[in-house]
Amino acid sequence: MNFLNELNDIQREAVVANDGPVLVVAGPGSGKTRVLTYRIAWLLAEDKAKADEILALTFTNKAAREMKERIQRVAGESAGRLWAGTFHSIFARILRTEAAHIGYPTNFTVYDTDDTKSLLSTIIKEMNLPREQYNVNGVRARISWAKSKLITPKLYVEDEELRREDKQKQQLYIYEIYARYTARCKMAGAMDFDDLLYRTYELLQTKHPETKEYFIAEKYRNRFKYILVDEFQDTNTLQYAIIRKLVNPENHNIYVVGDDAQSIYGFRGATIQNILDFEQDYKPFGIKTVKLVQNYRSTAPIVQAANRVIAFNRQQIQKQIRSEKGEGQKIRIVRAMTDDEEARRVVDAILEQKNRDHLQNKDIAILYRTNAQSRSFEENLLRYDIKYKIFGGVSFYQRKEVKDLIAYLRVAVNPKDDEALKRVINYPKRGFGKTSMDKIEALAAAQQLPFWDALGLAQLGGRMEQTVLDFKSIFKEAHENMANADAAVLARSIVLESGLLRELKEDTTPEGKSRLENVNALLDGIQAFVEDDTLIDIETLPDKTLATYLQNVALMTDMDSDESDQDYVTLMSVHAAKGLEFKSVFVVGMEEDLFPSFMSKESLDAVDEERRLFYVAITRAEQLLTLTYANSRYRFGKMQYNSPSRFLEELPLDQVENAGQVFGGEPSAKKTPTGASVSGNFSRRTAITNTVPRIDPATFQPSPSDAIQAGMEVLHLKFGKGKVLHIDGGAQNRVATIVFEASGAEEKRIMLKFAKLQIL
DNA sequence: CCTAGGATGTTTTTT
DNA sequence: ACATCCTAGG
Secondary structure, three states, X not given: OHHHHHOOHHHHHHHXXXXXXXXXXXXXXXXXXXXXXXXXXXXXXXXXOOHXXXXXXXXXXXXXHHHHHHHHHHHOHHHHHOEEEEHHHHHHHHHHHHHHHHOOOOXXXXXXXXXXXXXXXXXXXXXXXXXXXXXXXXXXXXXXXXXXXXXXXXXXXXXXXXXXXXXXXXXXXXXXXXXXXXXXXXXXXXXXXXXXXXXXXXXXXXXXXXXXXXXXXXXXXXXXOEEEEOOHHHOEHXXXXXXXXXXXXXXXXXXXXXXXXXXXXXXHOXXXXXXXXXXXXXXXHOOEXXXXXXXXXXXXXXHHHHHHHHOOOOOOOOOOOEEOOOOOOOEEEXXXXXXXXXXXHHHHHHHXXXXXXXXXXXXXXXXXXXXXXXHHHHHHHHHXXXXXXXXXXXXXXXXXHHHHHHHHHHHHHOOOOHHHHHHHOOOOOOOOOHHXXXXXXXXXXXXXXXXXXXXXXXXXXXXXXXXXXXXXXOOHHHHHHOOOOOHHHHHHHHHHHOOXXXXXXXXXXXXXXXXXXXXXXXXXXXXXXXXOOEOOOOOOOOOOOHHXXXXXXXXXXXHHOOOXXXXXXXXXXXXXXXXXXXXXXXXXXXXXXXXXXXXXXXXXXXXXXXXXXXXXXXXXXEEEEEEEEEEEEEEOOEEEEOOEOHHHHOOOHHHEOOOOOOOOOOOOOOOOOOOOOOOOOXXXXXXXXXXXXXXXXXXXXXXXXXXXXXXXXXXXXXXXEEEEEEEEOOOOOOEEEEEEOOOOOOEEEEEOOOOXXXXX
16 A cells, blocks of 8 residues: 555554544644545555445535545545535435434425524514514524534423523523424424434434334444544534444444644534543543644744644643744734725735745635625735635525525425425515415414415415416426426426526626526536436435435535636635645734624633634645734724734744734825626536546437446547446446546546446 | 615624 | 615505
8 A cells, every 4th residue: 555655654553543433633734634535545445344334524515525536546436435525415315315214204405594594583473572682693593502412492491501591681482482493394394404413313313113223323333334524623512422323332433533723613513522522432442542743734934823822722632733844934914004905915915926936826815704804805806807716605505596496496396395485485476475475374373384285275365366376386397207307307497487587587787697697507507417427426326306406405505616726816714714725825804803703702712712713724824824904994884993813912923024013014095996896706517527628519429328338438428538447336226437538547437327428 | 565765683604 | 884674655
């Protein structure tokens, strides 16, 4: 195994650790991902497990994809069958298979945060509770927190302490809201993000009615010979509880990698306590702990600054990161008078770095605490014609028109999905006004029915009867062909029948055109989903139904777009930057009340978390680190004056280039911003690969897929010319392993059921 | 039943 | 500043 030579001694020790529980505490830039991927590659190479017996949990789809790609490179084709993905996506997949055991339909809907909030405010209204007292976000956070602590509605009511806390905050009836919310989700066949975790936990606790065994837990314990968890410091109590249930008690093959200093998801219930608990919980089973402290990413000033800053936190696992790279540029601090000037100075510095240090756009990142800060940078980068890409913020899938279409599709798949139904029932306008809706809502509430059912029963008066029928008929084709027709066909039928397309076409304003483009892009995306024949997972039945599409798309974020080889400056929140690295990093908005956030001021714990966030931010930099702040900035529509962040004062002065002095002199005259609003640069999401020859579809003649045999030379519409190495899988799900010339001898696994291949 | 205009709350971070 | 919610008036 020559790949072991690419590791240092400690990394190698971690990679080849014996069976049993392993904890890898890994500082930033210490090769954490490398250790994790090589561990998997090693398990495969040593034949300790087959790919589909390994479960690797990550926090983002992107991390999962990268991991798969890297393993593929080291270990070969089998990596495609790994169970690698986010907690949410892996569990959604398991839930889909097992839904019936906990009283959910296979095609359950995933409620996003907006759906959750909308349902909660409906409930709050129904209960006649004052809206100001029961603000939706607060209630949502509380319920989410309860779930992450494994507190069911039943336990919540019984817990007097919790009720006392709520009463103090004048929110005594949260327990009732929680109960109703849970019931309503279940009736709608819907799970929110937390449910994807909680219901999995529930599933693993389910006993067989006769044998009284935990048969589902057993099933997955037996399946997964090895479980690996990335970013373990960001797991919450619930996630850890699930992991513990999944770990096979015979071998305890649980391998977790994390860094307590980079725990930045406390607001989501993540707790460093998990790392400490892990050590305790698995001590009896011979836990092996490895600490990786050698930093291969950043120069000495950056590493020293990181060490110094994190030392201000009150508790942590002791470790000093050592720089491998040696001396480098000191850290630069830039002061600006306004937020706009801050942006201009950053852009100036970017131009300079591109010239002086020969950096490319993609070597550079601008990191901020809140997504709202991106705007001024966007405007200034635009002005200098520097390519950039904003991650996060309003994602493609959150745009109104996209959500509208998805809501239609959701109703098609699951008519009980009340939130989706409410969204589309009167868009485009078709006469469902307040009066009708009130009647339907009242009936639904009185008889505990989903909206869809109430819709047919409510007495709405003559004219509305037809309206209801017309509305329902939009989904007729979809409902009749749900099982056999593919997602793209159904989606197109719905777009036409619903009048959505007509509505969008009528709007000829630039924004309207962009909306239409986005809807078309989504349709293209569905088409691509249907046409994609590369094998993702053999374990789940590969199908092209709308239901499958929706479950994928519900967990998709904008972070996941993959255009890594294009040359753009990266703009993203610090949270989003975790795990990434750039030659030059600008951490902007270094001001009190912004970073650290004003929300964190109330508790020292929260400020510590902000500090860890800052630690994450600065350790993204390889060579150049610039920290900027503005004396004043627009926030909430008015000018705000902030003082420099306390974190700046915590830096080691000897590593700061311009310590003490105010950098930059006089603020320059305020230029008017371009004012040009950017209407979404959501390019069509198409092919996954970029460097492949386009085959002319006109001359392309796909052969019948059962004719494909090992050894054949074939042509693929997307990947070009390749050779079939071998074929496996059952008769129904034949999978060909093909090596394509264009993609650098990389092997791809193609599902022949969906494949478009031409025999040469 | 729909629209416009005003009031109101909201922004920390993500799956 | 922006989005959402509510109310009055068409």
